[in-house]
Every structure is written in C-alpha cells, then in structure tokens.
Amino acid sequence: MCGIVCYCGNRKAVPVLMEGLRRLEYRGYDSAGFAVIDNTQGLVVEKKKGKVNALEQSSINKHYDASMGIAHTRWSTHGEPTTINAHPHKDCTGKICVIHNGIIENYSILKEELVKAGHHFISDTDTEVIAHLIEQYYKDDLELAVLMAVERLNGTFGLAVMHEDVKDSLIIVRRGSPVILGVGDGEMFAASDTNALSNYTNRMIYLQDDDIAIVKKDSYLIKNLRSEIQEREIHELNEIEADVDKAGFEHFMLKEIFEQPESIKNAFRGRLIQSEGVSKLGGLEPVMERLKKIRKIILISCGTSYYAGLFGRYIFEHLTDINIDVELASEFRYRKLKIDEDTAVLAISQSGETADTLAALKEAKRKGALILGIVNVVGSTIARITDAGVYNFAGPEIGVASTKIYTSQLVILTLIGVLIGRYQGLSYIEGASLVAALKKVPKQVEEILKTAPLIEKIAKKYSKFNDFLYIGRLYNYPTALEAALKLKEISYIHAEGYAAGEMKHGPISLIDKDFPTIAIAPDDLVLEKMLSNMQEIKARGGMILSVTNESAKDVIDMSDDNFIVPKTIDILQPILNIIPLQLFAYYVAKERGCDIDKPRNLAKSVTVE
C-alpha cells in the first residue's frame, strides 16, 4: 500500500527520502516520487513508474540542494500505475505539492467543481484534487488552506503538503491512514510507518485522526480541526521494533520463517504460569472482569489473520464454553449481526491498520461490544482504538506474505483460550499440559527448520505444476487454507484450500496426475478420515505430498513425498504443520524466479477497503 516519507532538517533531503522509500518498499507499490524545495530551483518534483531504484537512477546526478522534502510510493487505486499518476501532485501554480495515502471518496464531485472553477488536471488520481483544493483556498496561510481543504474531503487519508513559498515547514494530516512523526535532534521526519524512519530516530509520535501537524526542522505543533493544540506522547521504540535488516537471508520472508522459534517464544514469554496451568495477559487485565462474563466472541480479520481466526474458533471451542463466530472483516461490517455488551469482538491484525478490520471494529464498538485486538505493530490504530489487547511482540514483518505473525497469532489465540477457559470448564490438568506442550513448540520448530534443504529439494520437484489442492481437517483445515494462500500469493500458482471432507462434494473432479494434493495429515483424532480422503485421491491418479508425523506410517506409505514434523498435542499441531508449507511456498516461488518479498499486486498493509 502507498507509503509516505517526509524530511525537514539540515541534511540533504533526497538521500534521506530515498532511504525511507526503500524501507517502505515491502508495503508493495507500483511507482514512486519525491518533491524537494531546492535552494536555487525552488519546488522540484521527480517521479517514476516502477521501482524506487528507477527513481533514484533518474535523479541521482541532479544533486538537489534541499533540506526539506516529501516522498511517496504509490499503490494504484484511482488511475493506472503511470509516471503521471505517481505522487507528488501539484496544483495549477506549480507551487503546492501533495502526497497522499488512502482514498478520497468524493473526489469526482470535487474535481468537477474545481474544473468549473478553472483548474487544470493532468492525472487520473484522487490526490490531485487535494492540491487544487488547497490552491483554491490559499491566500498566504498554508495551514489554513490545508485545514479548509480537509474539511471538504470525505474518505481516509494521510497527507503531506509543501508550498514553494513556505520554505521552513511541512503540513501533515491524518484521517484514517496512519502517519507518524519522527522526532530527531534538530530534524523532523514523518512517515506512514516507523520502518521508514527507524535508522534515523526511535522517537515516534502517532498522529490521531484529524490531527494536523505543522512540522519544522526543530519543532512541531499538532492541532485538531478547530486549530486547538493537541498534546501527543512521544514513544521510544525498542531495538526489536526498529530492526529491519535481512540478516544475511536472501529474502525477508525466509528470514521471518527462520525467526519463528524466537517469535513464538516472544508470544508466550512471561505469559505462562505452569504451576496454575494458565496464561497471564497483562494487556487484557483491565477488562478481565467483563471478559469473564462475555457470552460470545466474534473474531474478525482478513487474509492470513482470518485463517488464524478460523484456528481460533477451534481452539476457543476446545478450551472455553463461549460461543465463537469468525468473520471476514470486510463482510462483518455490512452484516446485521446480533452484537451487544455481552459480546467481545476480537480483531486479529499484523499491521493494526487494515482498513476493513478497523471499520468492522468501529462498527462493533458502536453497538456496545467489548473490542479487543491481537496486533503486532505497537501503537498502530487498532492497538489504540481497542479497549484492550495483546501484542505479538514479533518484531517487524517485512515480507508481504505473512509467516511469523501467523504462528504468533495462533499462539496468542491459544493463550487467550486458556486464560478464559480456566475460568470456565478447563481443568488444571488440561491447562497445565497445554502450557507444557506450548513451551516445547519453539524447539520443535527449530527441528523442522533444519529440514529446509529437503523441503527445497521437494519444492523443486513440485514447482512445475500449475495447480495444487491443499486439504486438512479440524484444527488443520485453517492450515490448508493458509498454506494454499502462501503458495498462490508468492508463486502465482493456482492453489485451493479445502476441508478434506468436502473433497467428494466437488473438488475431487479436478484431480489427475497434473494436479497434486498437499495433505495435512498429522497423527491425530481425524487421521483415519484423512486417510480415506487420500485414498480417494490416489485412486484417481493424483500425487500426494503430506505433512505428517513419523508415527503416521499409513500416511507416509500412501504419499509420494512427506514433510515429517514433530508431534505435539492435536490442538497445537497446526503451529508446526504450517512451517514446512511456508518453506515449500518460498522455495517453489524461488525456483520460478518470483519477486518473493514484493509479490505483484500485493501490499503489506491494506489501508483501503
């Protein structure tokens, strides 16, 4: 999704902006641009379709003498991914320029009005409307003009505005799309996420909706739409939150897969009480009394986080007596659901900024539900608007395909399940054995990671196929969905996840020698049923690659290839089973020469509906 970086200080602005843009590349984008106020040329804009490198190459020899600027990576919503549509956008005078994340919903009405008033548009974007609107209101006060323009905008946005005649300040606005100020020593930054700034400062201010920040090199002022000054806390990020290096791995995705022993440990570190067979979640303590009385939990999320939610249903059903629903956030927000104060709505989100999840949460809040979050990005919007929640503490996830956060989400859902369950029917023995099993998981993940060379070899063999079916049952049905998503998003191979029991209701007609099946078939209580499904596939000439345990001899014998994973208790097995399938997707994509960390058309943080 679009990225914003801004700088105001004593350094040369262009290298700072370029470095920031590179650090935002993981979000996914199709064009990039920047604007600076050069000491001799005034306002200059450089933009380019394609990668940040292309932008850098086209401007590298121009040596702009500027210490203030704004920069952007664009992920197209309105208009094609072209150089003209790339940000920044200027007004008719060429003195005002704007970068923007989000969507202006009433842009066509505004555009019509502005065209009638004589403004000349050159792009197809909604963003250009903002530049012309500011021009319309500008007399000699940029802050006032921005304020007046913002009053007219419907939609979500993070904005940065610069004017050639205002040489010492930038105006930043937030409504719906995240913008962060970075506080340096005699210099200020702004960005759409902290990664862009983490090698310059660890002191961040999270702007809130309808904040307008006037940023100068050694000061900043934050106001609301009524021009009243707002106090905002400065957060100091720790090293884990700020670290975005590949640490010698070829891709962030691979690094993040290999970080899972640590990220899983971080998810439960200090949160397990073995002697009482329970978990302790400080983030939920303020709402614990209410949570104990909750009769229904609705899990809402998107994509991989939604599949974590599906796992959550099984785990909550197993550990608690509460009614559980799982909903796609994008559907939830438009449905007529029975929500009241006995309902908790738990959002699961890596970024904490996903537009649909955010909107669904707001809807739930309006209806009086207790709203909770499982979020990785500290200080993100979801983390801030929820009544209470649990952080993943997994460090930044840069690879667009989520890996370490998925397993971390499964762990945290388990912790919440145990916590609530122990106030209900879950016995000490069950709680304690689950806690003990969970503690062993990081070591078991390490064992799986050691088999990466074998997984790579098998992935090469399967990389020639263009269709895959993933099947699993019960706790591993979500594993099948998530594993299929991993393969399709980074290798562009058609992959479908199915509940194994659904095979004979349709998908089995697809099976032939060119349509392999990945069967997630651990040695658990539905093993016999899985074996029957696998038999049906074999009978139709289909190849089978299984994820299973050493003890499941029949699965091993029936499969063409196997990923053998250590055995844990049934409900935790999905945390282990997904690991070889993440690696499988990674190595297949690598074999096919795909851009693994930045798959086409995808964005890391989906801040538009």
Ligand code: F6R
């Ligand atoms: C897939 C993936 C996405 C996200 C989804 C929700 O690998 O990462 O499907 O899970 O866009 O994002 P968050 O968790 O940030 O709300």
